[in-house]
Amino acid sequence: MAQVQATSYREYRIEEYVVAREPFYVPQSDEIEIFTAAYKQRIPVLLKGPTGVGKTRFVEYMAWRLGQSMGGKGSKANGAKPGIPLVTVACHEDLTASDLVGRYLLDTDGTRWLDGPLTRAVKAGGICYLDEVVEARKDTTVIVHPLTDHRRVLTIDKLGQIIEADPGFLMVISYNPGYQTALKDLKHSTRQRFVALEFSFPRPEVETKIIVHEAGVDEDTAEQLAKLGEKVRNLGDYGLGEGASTRVLIYAGRLMNEGVPARRACQVAVTWGITDDAQLQRSVDEVVTSIFA
Amino acid sequence: MSNEQQAGPTVHTIETELGRFPAPVMDGYKEARVLMQGRLREQELVNWAAQGLAIAGKTVRSWEAAAEFFKSSPAVQRQLSGGQFMRWSTVGADLCQESPSLAVAYFKASPGSLLRLRPRQIDEWAGLGRSLYRGTWKSSTLACRFYELTPNLLETLSFTEMTRFGQFLEVLSLRSYDLASQCLVEGCGLFPRLGTEREAFIGVAHAVAERSWRDVRAFFDGATALGTIDSDQRSRLLVLARRMVASGDVSAGDFVKHGSAAVRGVPVEYSGRLLEMAEAIHAVAPVAVTDFLKHAPTVLGRISFTQFEAWHTEGMGILKEGPEAGLSYFRGVSGRALEVLDTLASGVELSRIKDVVRVYCRALAGEDIELSSTQQLVEKKIGWTDSDIATTEGTTIFLPPVVDRFPSKDDNFAWYKVVSTHQVGHIEFGSFLFRYERPSTMFEDLRPLLLKSKAKDAEVAEPKAQPPRAVRAASPKTVAKSSAGKEPVAEAAAAPAAPVTDMTRFFDLFDDRTLSHDVFTVAEACRLDATVMFEYRGIVNSYRKVQARALQERPTIEELPMREAMVEFIIRLSLNQQADLKVPRDFMPTARKIARLIRRIADPVATVEDVSEATIRIYALLTDVPNNKVPEDEFEDFDPEEEEEEQQEQPEDQEFYLNSMSGEGEGDESQDSEGQEGEEQEEYESPQDVSYRGEFKPELAQLLSQLRLDQDMLDGAEPADITEEQLQELLEKSSEIEQQEGEGEQQQATEEMLKNLLKEMAKREPKDQDSGQGKFIHVDEEGGPLEATEENSFVYDEWDFRANEYKPRWCLVREKEMAEGDNTFYQDTLTNYASLVRDIHRQFELVVPEVYRKIKRLEDGEDHELDLVIEAMVDRRSGNTPSEKLYWKRNKIERDIAVAFLLDMSASTAEAIDESGRDNDDWGAPDDPVEYMVWLRSRRAEGLRRSYKRIVDIEKESIVLLVNALEMLGDTYGIYGFSGYGRENVEFYVIKDLKERYSGAIPRRIDRIAPLHATRMGPAIRHAGQRLMESEAKSKILFMISDGRPQDRGYSREGVEKEYAVHDTKVALTEAKRNGITPFCLTVDKAGHDYLKTMMQDMSYEVLSDIRLLPKRLPHLYKRLTT
Structure with a gap:
């Protein structure tokens, strides 16, 4: 029931999805230690930083790593699988509290309650990762707050229930301060329930390593890609918002691996990906042609 | 028979008669008689004398004519037969009947004229003159002039031509005698230069005189230029001119002038083609021809003739579609024209690529780099002088305005790219971060040692006279400098007043600053080139190309004096010259050492400090090279030799460097420069700059x-x-x-x-609000696109509704922060309108709560909708497929509004509201900037004496009330004022920026809102639109408050059509709308309905009947607009 083996895909129940293989992650500083400590103390974690710097990857990595260290004992939900379940919810502006908590579905004879992803994570004792949390409706704070302080409870008013979180449960949210408008700032009352880890773009050496690993290109190419990333990020306050993420650099690298010429690969993966402004594209293209022969 | 009778009077009687006239008559008669005695028979003489007498007797003043008749008779008689002679005198006599002075001129001019006239043409000639005479004084002057100048005219003109000319003058004289005589005189000078096209010219002139006589003046002026071109072209040009005149509406003068200039500007083989093009244009739109010819030289300056043809063809296409658009195309002001030109031209203009390159530079440097034309740096006068050479001073990169070094556009652009990469390199790789104390990475540091020895030198060796070193004394400049520079060095050693910059401190080490600076420049450039090419591999090819090009521009080494030759050698080395590198044979070892040093620093890991160490060494090596010329065969190819073994620097080398730096290395001199004694050393001159590296001024930067x-x-x-x-x-x-x-x-x-530098240092934002009094830069309306060069200035296109296209970069908006006054106005307003304030607050409170709306029939939502669920169950029971849309969801309607208020601060808002019934349409300001200032001042003075409320005061009050209310709503809002004078001076005042939070400064700024100049709405709207676009609010509103129609100097065509301004404003508003901004216009101009209908079209606007309603109406409108 847990796992339906099909030809090429696997299906998991939300709360049973566990990161099984070690994700590649190069730490920027001491974030692994901090996260580990926070998890032990069950302090919710807030990840700050622009898109594509590895926030999601970090959460995956930590879920795997913490799961390893607990040797499966951490998850006692049904004792079947080792590791900590990871429930990721990408928030959008129409995401309401009931999308997280659950809702009634119409059944043959009446209605049936279906737990939302957050409820499942709370019950299963997993890490619930709310990506870009400020995007969600304000009513989500109502459920986030009791889960992130000493109470650790989830109120489901439609059911008239209160669920005490499994000891393994931890809420992690991410938030991108540069990108949101002032209107969509995280409220202080929410913010102060989390310890915050700041992510920025990795240093060129680190980024080179990441690109080498992820894209499978040689060190030299990776270095140049990292340089491109650095240069494009210099344009941050120039309408590019966040600059090129490590992700697009990796994509460019992968395309090159497939034999796409370097300049073209950068053009489609980086230049056109980050901006629609024709003039800015041209400038970025000039940077590309300067770096890649 | 009758002859007998007439012959009656004897010579004697005639002479007696003549004696009764003033003496000159008799004198003339006698003199002539002596001369003619032998040539005429007696009877003829009598007749002649009688004729003279008859002339003299005609009118009171005709004795003068008689005197002149006698005087010229001998000369004339010699050229004519008897009968002809008589005819001549009869004609003269007839003329005298009309006007004695005419006759005087006729007689006087006769001897000269008859040299070129056939006798039978006498009548006609006299007739020409007479036809110019119309009994007035002026006409007689003209006619006399004509006779007088006939000999001159006939030197070049045939008689027929002169007849035509005379006819032309006659036509012209009907309009203006003065002009006609002017043309007569100028014609004399002009005709010899016109070759065989005289007749054609006269023909055109005649046509011009008939069609638009005022233009004759310009035509003659312009015709001077005709003399400078080839005869064939001239005739074609004149034929065309004739047709142009015939089609009317065209200034022949301008045409001829610009046409000649254009023809002269192109190589002879193309001039025919050029005229064909002009003819082609003429066939479609005669008005455009002159503009085409006028603009052609500029265009041809940028593109080849073949490309020019393409440019012309494109223009013809546009011209055929619409003459107005074609006109501005050929004038070179239309965007299309620039675009086409740009595609065709191989040269690249900085202004076209500036933005791209700037962003590129910023990306590389990671700093806020500005890009500017070198012209501007030179104009700043802070030490840079050459506007053709790129440079940087640390934050701004200066590039030459145009590059056309390579035949292809791509290569020219690549040149720009290489230059900017190199210049950015100065910033990116830390040229200006030089620290004297920071150790180098590749060398043993000599700098600390040098400093010590220098100090010692200054103390100990001060009284010792400078040894007469040949090398040092080489340059008188150096001597002067080192003696002058001695004191500061000594001071620096004595008092710890350190030099201003580390760079200065470094250069202070050298006796010959120029040389050290040159060496440092090359070495640093070399390091940068190496670093850039290592870091940016994609640019290497272009880089090499540019380097190769730079090498071509270098002077020949062998022709330089030796020391300069060595510097040149380093430059060529740095430019990667591989073969054929010449060095003086005697200094081959020195060259090798230098080459080794250069190779070491040409390394991406080298630092600027390494360069400084290398500089010390190279400098020391160079001081041993005398700066005199040697024969070419003293040079030989540089041979790098066994360079590969990386030689470690030996202690004795260092000693040598130190010694020659401190001026004690003379020992070696005798060997090195032996045989050079007594030979003249030349003053050391800096090498020619490498164009792509530009001027490098580390000290200043x-x-x-x-x-x-x-x-x-x-x-x-x-x-x-x-x-x-x-x-x-x-x-x-x-x-x-x-x-x-x-x-x-x-x-x-x-x-x-020094002054300029200090100014540069103290550069602050221009705070002065009353800059309305400041100087205007006057840009001719005819001028071209503008460029935003200063901080906070922006250029915008302007819509030309006639041409139906944008004039690119036409208006310059300068954004300034409004100065601060005090906040009494704010407080007073709130007190005065206390009840209204309460009222507004009450209204706005209703807006505040977020509005939720329940949306039903969704596939997914917050919860089931009961009715739908029941329906679904019913369906199911009855065997139907139930709908899946069973959910409802609350949708929040967020107030996410950004609004920009745009206040009209034009001079007309200074009007008292009580007399605002006055017609606002006439701005009435003089067009001339000087007059305008006077007008403005008097208008201001009026304003100061006021005790009444002005329109602007009401505007201000309304804004106060609104600000007060908006703070409650929490909407994002900005308040801007605009005014200006001319397209290059659109002022945009920020009272509250959209991004700015409310603070005490806002009321103080509102206080300073005051009437200024004119109302060029278009650019202000575009700029405010830009501002709004930066905001991420869902609804964006542009709220304009104005008191009249848009108007400004040059904001119309030919200064009369108000349509132009209205249309530009309309287009600006449409642009805003296209960008998702809702424009709204509130005007207090009662006559506003007529133009607002056009201007706002499908957008909303309101005309307030009474300005006093504004404070009340504004918040109300705002509320309506945003809910």
Whole structure:
């Protein structure tokens, strides 16, 4: 029931999805230690930083790593699988509290309650990762707050229930301060329930390593890609918002691996990906042609 | 028979008669008689004398004519037969009947004229003159002039031609005698230069005189240029001119002038083609021909003739579609024209690529880099002088305005790219971060040692006279400098008043600053080139190409004196010249050493400190090379030799460097420069700049960036411990400053530069609000696109509704922060309108709560909708497929509004509201800037004496009330004022920026809103639109409050059509709308309905019947607009 083996895909129940293989992650500083400590103390974690710097990857990595260290004992939900379940919810502006908590579905004879992803994570004792949390409706704070302080409870008013979180449960949210408008700032009352880890773009050496690993290109190419990333990020306050993420650099690298010429690969993966402004594209293209022969 | 009778009077009687006239008559008669005696028979003489008498007797003043008749008779008689002679005198007599002075001129001019006239043409000739005479004084002057100048005219004109000319004059004289005589005189000078096209010319002139006689003047002026071109072209040009005149509406003068200039501007083989093009244009739109010819030289300056043809063809296409668009195309003001030109031209203009390159540079440097034309740096007068050469001063990169070095556009662009990459390199790779104390990475540091020995030198060796070193004494300039520079060095050693910058401190080490600076420049450039090519591999190809090109431009080594040759050698080495590198044979070992040093620093890991160490070494090596010329065969190819073994620097080498630096290395001199004694050494001159590397002025750049840094830290306080004296010293010493002729001038130049530098340091935002009084830059409306060069200035296109296209970069908007006044106005307004304030608050409170709306029938949502569920169950029970849309969801309607208020601050808002019934349509300001200032001042003075409320006061009050209310709503809002004078001076005042939070400063700024100049709405709207676009709010509103129609100098075509301004404004508003901005216009101009209908079309606007309603109406409108 847990796992339906099909030809090429696997299906998991939300709360049973566990990161099984070690994700590649190069730490920027001491974030692994901090996260580990926070998890032990069950302090919710807030990840700050622009898109594509590895926030999601970090959460995956930590879920795997913490799961390893607990040797499966951490998850006692049904004792079947080792590791900590990871429930990721990408928030959008129409995401309401009931999308997280659950809702009634119409059944043959009446209605049936279906737990939302957050409820499942709370019950299963997993890490619930709310990506870009400020995007969600304000009513989500109502459920986030009791889960992130000493109470650790989830109120489901439609059911008239209160669920005490499994000891393994931890809420992690991410938030991108540069990108949101002032209107969509995280409220202080929410913010102060989390310890915050700041992510920025990795240093060129680190980024080179990441690109080498992820894209499978040689060190030299990776270095140049990292340089491109650095240069494009210099344009941050120039309408590019966040600059090129490590992700697009990796994509460019992968395309090159497939034999796409370097300049073209950068053009489609980086230049056109980050901006629609024709003039800015041209400038970025000039940077590309300067770096890649 | 009758002859007998007439012959009656004897000579005697005639003579007696003649004697009764004033003496000149008799004198003339007698003189002539003596001459003619032998040639005429007696009877003829009598007849002749009788004729004279008859003339004299005709009117009171005709004796003068008679005198002249006698005087010229002998000469005339010689050229004519008897009968002809008589005819001549009869014609004269007839003329005299009309006007004696005419006859005088006729007789006087006869001897000269008859040399070229056939006798039978006498009648006709006299007739020509007579036809110009119409009994007035002026006409007689003209006619006399004509006779007088006939000999001159006939020198070049045939009689027929002259007849035509005379006819032309006659036509013209009907309009203006003055003009006709002017043309007559000018014609004499002109015709010889026109070759065989005289007749054609006269023909055109005649046509012009008939069609638009005023233009004749310009036509004659322009015709001077005709003389400068080839006969064939001239005739074609004139034929065309004739047709142009015939089609009317065209100034023949301009045409001829520009046409000749254009023809002259192209190579002879193309001139025919050029005229064909003009003819082709003429066939479609005669008005465009002149513009085409006028603009052609400029266009041809950028593209080849073949490309020009393409440009023309494109224009013809546009012209055929619409004459107006074609006209502005050929005038070169239309965007299309520039675009086409740009595609065709191989040259690249900085202004076209500036933005791209700027962003590129910013990306590389990671700093806020500005890009500017070198022209501007030169104009700043802070030490840079050459506008053709790229450079940087630390934050701005200066590039030449146009590059056309390569045949292809891509290569030219690549040149720009290479240059900017190199210049950015100065910033990216830390050229200006040089620290004297920081150790180098590749060398044993000599700098600390040198400093010590220098100090010792200054103390101990001061009294010792400078040894007569041949090398040192080479340059008189150096001598002067080192003796002058001695004191500061000594001072520096004595008192710890350190030099201003580390760079200065470094250059202070050298006796010959110029040489050290040159060496440092090359070495640093070399390091940068190496670093850039390592870091940016994609640019290597272009880089090599540019380097190769730079090499081609280098002077020949062998022709230089030896030391300069060595510097040149280093430059060529740095430019990667592989073969054919010449060095003086005697200094081959030195060259090898230098080459080794250069190779070491041409390494991406080298630092600027390494370069400084290398500089010391190279400098030391160079001081041993005398600067005299040697024969070419003394040079041989550079041979790098066994260079590969990386030689470690030996202690004795260091010793050598130290010694020659401190001036004790003379020992070697005798060997090195042996045989050169007594030979003239030449003054050392800096090498020619490498074009792509530009002018590198590390000292100044470091100074400037230091100044800026200090300022940032101290935030406006006095710049840190850099005194004016220190600056002055730096400027005087620095070899970066071009030495000028003459002591006094030099002094002056330094002072000026010092002032400018200090100004540069103290550069703050222009706070002065009343800059309305300041100077205007006057840009001719006919001018071309503008460029935003200053900070906070922006250029916008303007819509030309006639041409139906944008005039690119036409208006310059300068954004300024409004100055602050006090907040009494704000407080008073709130008190005065207390009840209204309460009212507005009540209204706005209703807006505040977020509105939720329940949306039903969704596939997914917050919860089931009961009714739908029941329906579904019913369906199911009855065997139907139930709907899946069973959910409802609350949708929040967020108030996410950004609004920009745009206040009209034009002069007309100074009007008292009580008399606002006055017609606002006439701005009535003079067009001339000088007159305008006077007008403005008087208008201001009027304003000061006021005790009444002005329109602007009401505007201000309304804004106060609105601000007060908006703060409650929490909407994002900005308040801007605009005014201006001319397209280059659109002022945009920020009272509250959209991004700014409300603060005490806002009321104070509102206080300073005041009527200024005119109303060029278009650019202000575009700029406010830009501002709004930066906001991320869902609804964006542009709220314009104005008191009349848009108007400004040059905001119309030919200054009369108000349509132009209205249409531009309309297009600006449409642009805003296209960008998702809702424009709204509120005007207090009662006559507003007529133009607002056009201007706002499908957008909303309101015309307030009474300005006093504004405070009440504005918040109300705002509420309506946003809910």
